[in-house]
Structures are given as structure tokens and as C-alpha cells.
Amino acid sequence: MTPNGAAAFALVAVLAAILGDAVGLAAAGLIVAAFAAIETGARSWAALRRAVLVMLPLAAFMLVIWAGIVGRSPSEIAAGVPGSRTAALAYVAGVAARLFVVVLLVQVVTLRFAEGTPFGLIRRLYLPLGAKRVVVVTLSLIETLRQSIDRAHTALIAGGIVTRTLSLRNAANGWLLIQTVWLTAITTVTARLRDKWPVESTLALLDPALDGAERRLAVRDMVWIGLALAALVIAAAR
Amino acid sequence: MAREVFAGPNFSGRSAALLARLRGLGRPAFFVGPYAEAALSGLSTSVADELALYRAPQSTRPAFAALATEPLLRRVPQSLSGGEQVLLALRCFSQAASTAIGVDTALEQLDGDNRAAALAYLSGGGFDAMLIDNRAEPEGWTVTACAESPAFAIDWDALAATVRIPPAQAIAIEALDFAYRHGKTIFANAGAVLTPGAAYRLFGANGAGKTTLLKLLAGALRPSRGRLLLDGATCLPWRDGNRAFALATQNPDHQWCGATLREDIARRRRALGGAAAAALDDGHVEALARALGIASPDQHLYELPLAARKRLSWLWPLAGAMPWIVFDEPTVGQDRATRGRLAGLLARLCAAGAGVLFVTHDDAFAAALPHRVLRIENRTISLL
Numbered sequence: 001m002t003p004n005g006a007a008a009f010a011l012v013a014v015l016a017a018i019l020g021d022a023v024g025l026a027a028a029g030l031i032v033a034a035f036a037a038i039e040t041g042a043r044s045w046a047a048l049r050r051a052v053l054v055m056l057p058l059a060a061f062m063l064v065i066w067a068g069i070v071g072r073s074p075s076e077i078a079a080g081v082p083g084s085r086t087a088a089l090a091y092v093a094g095v096a097a098r099l100f101v102v103v104l105l106v107q108v109v110t111l112r113f114a115e116g117t118p119f120g121l122i123r124r125l126y127l128p129l130g131a132k133r134v135v136v137v138t139l140s141l142i143e144t145l146r147q148s149i150d151r152a153h154t155a156l157i158a159g160g161i162v163t164r165t166l167s168l169r170n171a172a173n174g175w176l177l178i179q180t181v182w183l184t185a186i187t188t189v190t191a192r193l194r195d196k197w198p199v200e201s202t203l204a205l206l207d208p209a210l211d212g213a214e215r216r217l218a219v220r221d222m223v224w225i226g227l228a229l230a231a232l233v234i235a236a237a238r
Numbered sequence: 239m240a241r242e243v244f245a246g247p248n249f250s251g252r253s254a255a256l257l258a259r260l261r262g263l264g265r266p267a268f269f270v271g272p273y274a275e276a277a278l279s280g281l282s283t284s285v286a287d288e289l290a291l292y293r294a295p296q297s298t299r300p301a302f303a304a305l306a307t308e309p310l311l312r313r314v315p316q317s318l319s320g321g322e323q324v325l326l327a328l329r330c331f332s333q334a335a336s337t338a339i340g341v342d343t344a345l346e347q348l349d350g351d352n353r354a355a356a357l358a359y360l361s362g363g364g365f366d367a368m369l370i371d372n373r374a375e376p377e378g379w380t381v382t383a384c385a386e387s388p389a390f391a392i393d394w395d396a397l398a399a400t401v402r403i404p405p406a407q408a409i410a411i412e413a414l415d416f417a418y419r420h421g422k423t424i425f426a427n428a429g430a431v432l433t434p435g436a437a438y439r440l441f442g443a444n445g446a447g448k449t450t451l452l453k454l455l456a457g458a459l460r461p462s463r464g465r466l467l468l469d470g471a472t473c474l475p476w477r478d479g480n481r482a483f484a485l486a487t488q489n490p491d492h493q494w495c496g497a498t499l500r501e502d503i504a505r506r507r508r509a510l511g512g513a514a515a516a517a518l519d520d521g522h523v524e525a526l527a528r529a530l531g532i533a534s535p536d537q538h539l540y541e542l543p544l545a546a547r548k549r550l551s552w553l554w555p556l557a558g559a560m561p562w563i564v565f566d567e568p569t570v571g572q573d574r575a576t577r578g579r580l581a582g583l584l585a586r587l588c589a590a591g592a593g594v595l596f597v598t599h600d601d602a603f604a605a606a607l608p609h610r611v612l613r614i615e616n617r618t619i620s621l622l
Contacts, residue, residue, distance in 0.1 A: 140280055159493075179496075188280070
């Protein structure tokens with residue numbers, strides 16, 4: 001399978017998961033499950049675990065807001081009818097299920113290419129170089145934030161302000177982590193922009209490193225894209 | 239090919255002169271700054287990609303091979319140790335199209351063997367090299383002297399008179415195991431006993447686990463097995479919070495908990511409470527900051543030069559809020575005179591009963607501070 005085929009498959013499958021009703025969503029979910037089992041293999045369990053970890057708090061939050069506080073679904077509010085918590089619950093379940101499928105899909109598709117490096121994957125994508133640069137800089141910013149979180153966390157623990165494990169002190173002082181993370185991230189980016197990048201023209205090095213897109217789809221790509229299109233047709237027809 | 243070393247004390251404009259020289263070349267150069275932010279590109283999320291970014295097919299220079307990159311290819315570059323990051327940067331340059339390199343105090347983070355290899359590589363041919371290094375002026379290099387500046391001068395007498403450290407406890411590390419997630423095992427059944435009134439130097443190759451041990455002591459990492467005892471009582475800093483080890487980090491910017499010194503100290507004071515908070519009263523902290531050459535605690539930390547921030551990072555261990563003074567590479571970027579005076583100050587504090595734990599690859603600094611060596615090697619700690 002090629003990265004371009006995987007990207008096209010993911011795009012179509014996301015549309016199917018978002019646009020359809022329960023049957024369309026089930027079709028999209030089945031195809032994502034099949035992709036995970038056949039293409040990504042055992043690594044899919046990690047993707048599944050992460051998708052649950054991401055979606056559970058979000059679903060709980062939506063449940064509290066819609067079923068607990070509002071007590072009606074958005075369509076009932078729009079229609080001006082009294083509504084019910086059951087309808088609100090069904091609404092939350094639908095949204096959470098769609099997001100779960102999308103989060104899982106993005107991860108299994110990414111993990112399908114886990115053997116390679118991010119640059120290797122991006123290089124093979126059939127995209128303009130400018131778009132590839134944007135993807136690389138976005139990944140770089142995400143990594144900078146991750147490193148900043150780690151460093152700020154260490155600083156606050158070493159300073160005795162928070163602890164590594166759950167504690168009352170964390171509840172009282174945890175908000176400092178957010179500010180410290182931003183301070184660390186800004187310093188990191190500033191140091192790069194001020195000293196390293198102007199001397200090296202580092203961004204210009206990206207073009208040769210990312211040049212060399214694949215232009216053809218594999219047969220395997222066609223099969224998966226075809227299946228995703230079928231799910232999209234089912235979703236659109238209902 | 240030019241070989242130029244920029245010499246002078248801190249705040250003499252060495253870094254600005256080096257950067258100006260690189261920019262004045264009129265062709266892309268390579269820059270290795272003091273810490274990861276200015277040593278690595280920041281664009282790649284794996285070591286393999288960092289190497290790919292700089293690799294130029296037309297480069298004919300031999301690869302700088304002091305760092306075995308093969309086992310590290312999937313690691314995030316920023317997660318490597320400070321020394322490994324510098325070695326990676328030099329490896330990237332060795333295969334890049336750039337024909338000039340500037341290194342600003344970065345070699346000071348390297349252990350003896352790696353430092354010798356790096357200096358030998360930079361002294362070789364095929365490219366222009368510019369260097370700032372507080373520990374060496376390599377033979378045969380052109381020396382550009384930079385003028386001394388009175389800025390941020392440390393008042394060592396005032397500093398010695400202001401520092402007050404509470405009595406330290408004895409430390410016992412027993413049967414310590416630690417491995418990074420998806421990474422290598424750093425400690426296996428490691429142990430050591432440290433008594434106050436002495437200085438201990440953590441010694442080992444780049445990436446051996448020196449900083450990791452400091453993070454374990456401070457509670458930033460949790461061992462998978464083992465005990466930490468303070469005066470015989472079990473201590474769980476990762477659960478109960480750090481109350482014993484005042485750590486000044488290798489990169490000072492990884493230490494701050496606020497945007498100004500006043501804000502940073504106020505947050506620590508509020509969280510610690512008790513005697514630790516009393517040690518951090520405004521008058522004491524301002525006196526320490528003045529002695530360290532910083533006129534106002536309200537100065538934004540990131541507006542200070544890096545060398546001044548490094549000196550200011552010493553304030554935390556010297557404030558006396560926690561009994562053990564812990565320094566991770568305290569002399570990186572500091573000139574010879576400052577390193578000698580700091581060693582003298584720490585020696586006096588040890589003689590007065592304080593406990594000092596430090597990591598350094600600066601042998602001259604270590605020689606000026608009577609100490610015992612804790613060698614980290616093969617996942618164990620040996621007290622020499």
C-alpha cells in the first residue's frame with residue numbers, strides 16, 4: 001500500500017463516518033476494523049487503546065452537558081419540542097461513535113507506515129512541497145510542545161511545586177504547568193528562529209529532503225479506496 | 239580553510255561575533271549552539287530524519303562517527319542527553335553541504351573522549367570552523383580576542399556571605415532499577431550511600447544516566463524498583479514531592495517556574511511552605527540575585543543573556559530551601575574565572591556541612607572542588 005492510497009482511503013472513510021446515519025457509520029466502522037486487522041495488524045490494539053483514552057473523557061463531558069444539563073437533543077431544540085434525555089443520550093452516542101471511528105482510523109492508517117520515518121512518509125505523499133513543509137512544521141510544533149510539557153513538568157516537580165503522582169498539591173498548583181509549558185515552548189522556538197535557522201537557512205533544507213512523491217496507486221490502494229467509496233455511497237444514500 | 243576561536247570572558251560579545259562571522263560568509267553555514275534549541279534543527283521528530291534533513295549527496299567529508307546513531311534512529315532528537323545532541327549535530331554537519339561550522343560552547347557538554355574526538359574533527363580540513371569554548375584554545379587556530387565587559391559581574395564575597403544552607407541528610411540509594419519506556423535500561427540494582435559535608439561528582443559517558451539519577455532523586459522520574467532513604471527514613475519524592483534536592487538544571491531554561499525571578503521564587507515559596515518558604519524571603523533572594531549580578535528580580539528571565547541565566551539558575555540551590563545542592567553541568571558557558579570561584583564557594587559550603595551533588599565534564603572545575611566520584615557505568619553506580 002502507498003501513503004497516497006492510505007490518505008485517499010482515510011479521507012473517503014472519514015466522509016462516510018461523518019455523513020451517514022447509523023447504518024452508514026456501521027459500514028465505515030466495519031471497513032476501518034478490516035483495515036486495522038489486515039493492514040496494521042497487532043499494532044491496532046495500541047491505536048484502539050488510544051482512541052478509547054481520547055474519546056472517553058470527551059464522551060463523558062458531552063454526556064454531562066447534553067443528557068445531564070440540557071436534557072434535549074439539538075434537533076429537538078431546533079424544532080422547539082420538549083424533547084427527552086433519551087434523545088440527548090442517542091445524540092451523544094452518535095457523535096461519540098463517529099469521532100471514535102475517525103480517531104481510530106487516523107491512527108491505524110498512520111501506524112500502517114510506522115516502520116518508516118515521518119520524513120519518509122511525507123516525502124512519498126503526492127502533495128505540493130509547500131503543503132509538505134506545512135505538515136513538517138506542524139509535526140515539529142507538536143513535538144516542541146510535547147518536549148516543553150516534559151521539561152516544565154520536571155521543573156515544577158524538582159521545584160517541589162507539584163508531584164509526579166496524583167496529589168492535592170497538583171490540584172492546587174497544576175495550572176502553573178500550562179504557563180510554564182508555554183514559556184518553555186516560546187523560548188525553544190525563539191532560540192531556533194534567532195540563531196540556528198537564519199545561519200543555516202534550515203527551512204530551505206526541507207525541500208530536497210521532502211522531494212520525491214510517488215505518483216501511482218497500488219492495486220491494494222484501489223481495493224481499500226473502493227471499499228471506502230462503497231461505505232460512502234451507503235451513507236449518502238440513506 | 240579558516241580555524242578561528244573567539245576568546246574572552248562571559249559577556250564580551252563572543253557569541254554575537256561568532257554569529258556575525260558565520261552570517262558574513264555569504265553561504266549557508268552550520269551552527270551548534272549551547273543547548274538543544276540551537277544545536278538541532280527542531281524540524282525532525284526522529285534521529286533518522288535529522289540525519290536525512292542535512293544529508294547532502296554531494297558531500298564527500300567522512301562522517302563524524304563518535305555517536306553510534308544506529309540504535310538511536312527512532313528516538314526523538316530532543317530526548318537524547320545533552321552530550322548526545324551535540325554529537326548528533328556534529329554528525330549532521332559532517333554529511334551536510336555546508337562548508338562552515340560555528341560551535342558556541344556546545345563541546346563543554348561532552349565527556350573527555352567525545353570532546354577530544356570533536357576537537358580533532360573540527361581541527362581537520364575541508365571546512366571553516368569557528369569555536370567558542372571556555373576550556374580550550376586549540377593549537378593552530380586563529381584567536382580573536384573579545385573585550386571584557388563589566389556586565390553581570392558576580393560579587394563572590396557577598397554571595398558567600400548570603401548563602402545559608404540547612405543541614406543535609408544522609409542519602410541511601412538501594413537496589414535501584416530504572417528504564418525509560420521503550421528505551422534502554424539505565425539502572426539495574428544500583429545503589430550508593432552519600433553523606434553530607436562532602437561533594438559528589440556523578441561521572442560517566444554521555445547518555446550513561448547522570449541526569450536521570452538527578453531526576454530520580456528529585457522525584458521527576460519514578461524507579462521501577464528500589465528505595466531512597468534520607469537519614470534512614472524511606473523517601474518517595476515522586477509521590478510526596480521533592481523536599482531535599484535543589485536542582486539547577488543543565489539548561490537553565492528548563493528550570494524556571496515563572497517569567498521573572500520574583501514570580502519563580504514566589505511560586506516555590508507558596509508550594510513549599512514552612513522553613514523552606516522562610517529561606518526564600520524576598521530580602522534573601524534579592525541579595526542572592528544581586529550577588530549573582532542580576533540587579534532586579536523583576537527582570538524578565540528571557541531578556542537576560544544565556545550565561546547570566548545560567549548563573550541565576552544557581553540561586554535556587556544556593557537559597558537554602560532544600561538541603562542538598564544539586565548542579566547539572568553548572569559551568570557550561572561559564573568563563574575560567576567564574577568556574578574557579580564557584581568551585582571555591584562549593585568547597586567552603588561542603589566544609590560547613592552542606593551536601594553537594596554535581597554532574598560535570600569539566601575536569602578543571604572538579605579538580606578545584608574536593609569530591610568523591612560516583613561513577614555511572616553498566617547500569618550501576620560505584621562510589622570511587
